[in-house]
Amino acid sequence: MAGRSFWGRPVFFACRREGARAYWCRVREVEGRMLGKILAIAVAACCLSSAALAQKLNVTSDGPVMLPGTRQLIVYSPSLDRDFLIRISPPAGGPTKPGEKAAAVYVFDGNMYFGLASDTLRLMALEPGTWPAYVIAVGYDTSKPVDVMVQRAVDFLYSSVKGDAPGESEGGGGEAFARFVIEELKPYIEAALPVDPQRSFAAGHSYGGLFLSSLIARMPDAFAGYVIGSPSVWANATLVEEVAKAKGAGRPVYLSVGEKEVFSTIDMVADADKLLGALTGAGFAVTHRVHAEQTHVMEPNIMFAEGLRLLLAKPEAN
Numbered sequence: 001m002a003g004r005s006f007w008g009r010p011v012f013f014a015c016r017r018e019g020a021r022a023y024w025c026r027v028r029e030v031e032g033r034m035l036g037k038i039l040a041i042a043v044a045a046c047c048l049s050s051a052a053l054a055q056k057l058n059v060t061s062d063g064p065v066m067l068p069g070t071r072q073l074i075v076y077s078p079s080l081d082r083d084f085l086i087r088i089s090p091p092a093g094g095p096t097k098p099g100e101k102a103a104a105v106y107v108f109d110g111n112m113y114f115g116l117a118s119d120t121l122r123l124m125a126l127e128p129g130t131w132p133a134y135v136i137a138v139g140y141d142t143s144k145p146v147d148v149m150v151q152r153a154v155d156f157l158y159s160s161v162k163g164d165a166p167g168e169s170e171g172g173g174g175e176a177f178a179r180f181v182i183e184e185l186k187p188y189i190e191a192a193l194p195v196d197p198q199r200s201f202a203a204g205h206s207y208g209g210l211f212l213s214s215l216i217a218r219m220p221d222a223f224a225g226y227v228i229g230s231p232s233v234w235a236n237a238t239l240v241e242e243v244a245k246a247k248g249a250g251r252p253v254y255l256s257v258g259e260k261e262v263f264s265t266i267d268m269v270a271d272a273d274k275l276l277g278a279l280t281g282a283g284f285a286v287t288h289r290v291h292a293e294q295t296h297v298m299e300p301n302i303m304f305a306e307g308l309r310l311l312l313a314k315p316e317a318n
Helices: 019-056 110-124 145-156 174-192 207-218 239-244 268-281 299-311
Strands: 002-006 009-012 071-077 082-089 102-108 133-139 160-162 169-171 195-205 225-229 252-258 285-291
Touching (some): 082 110, 082 174, 102 207, 110 133, 110 145, 110 195, 174 195, 195 207, 195 299, 207 225, 225 299, 239 268, 252 268
Parallel strands (some): 102 195, 195 225
8 A cells, every 4th residue: 555655756565554564664654754854855955055156156357358359449530520440350360470461351330240250250260271361340439329320321322312201311421431441541551550452352231232332333443352241232223333334353242142131122132133243244253142041130140251251262272
């Protein structure tokens, strides 16, 4: 028959309560109770030990994360009469040897993509056949995303477009921003750091990709090559026509878009295909990718990895 239970399991006594057998039944019942108490004490001791260990943890420092070797500058543009935040990460593996010069990748939308671009190049350095490169991320001295979005719309669009509110417009500062980059920022970087102007590349996504496409149409030799992701072709009705008139001279361009970047009134996949035709016709060496299952916000992860690997590949690695 079954006796009292402990820990949800009954204690069974296969004997009658008489004589010697009754004695052994009582012994077994006592043993069951003792076992239950022992288990309860063990669990309690375990919990107390865990709590005691947790109490020993002591946070000795709490601060912001710093990427190794990186630095940031606040630079003033005389032509635009305002400041920019320039974040710089050195080539992976440390400084270049005396007399050597590294490549440079100018990343637009630096507030968003500095970390991604820097980490991508650090990982890429683990593979042979890639030029070491500085990341020069161009951004704005603000921690407010809304301020970044407003300012990038001004700087990245050569022509104004309608804003969200009636009668509102944005953009139109692209030409002035390009002068800052080409005539002020690049000369400073090339004087301050051991970078090779012949291996200075530019990367931009969305409005940043639109800016680089517009720059290509006007100054294709501003950079040695371009990484253009999900360009906002829709924001400039004459962009494709402008790019078609440029002189590519075999300059490399990586152009990508996510498969899911098709919206109710905007088809960025089709727009990228139109831009591809203009770039190819103008004589650029274009590598074009449509990435399956990728959205507008996730496309940069692949764009930087593939695009920078293409542009930074040493000749013997091709």
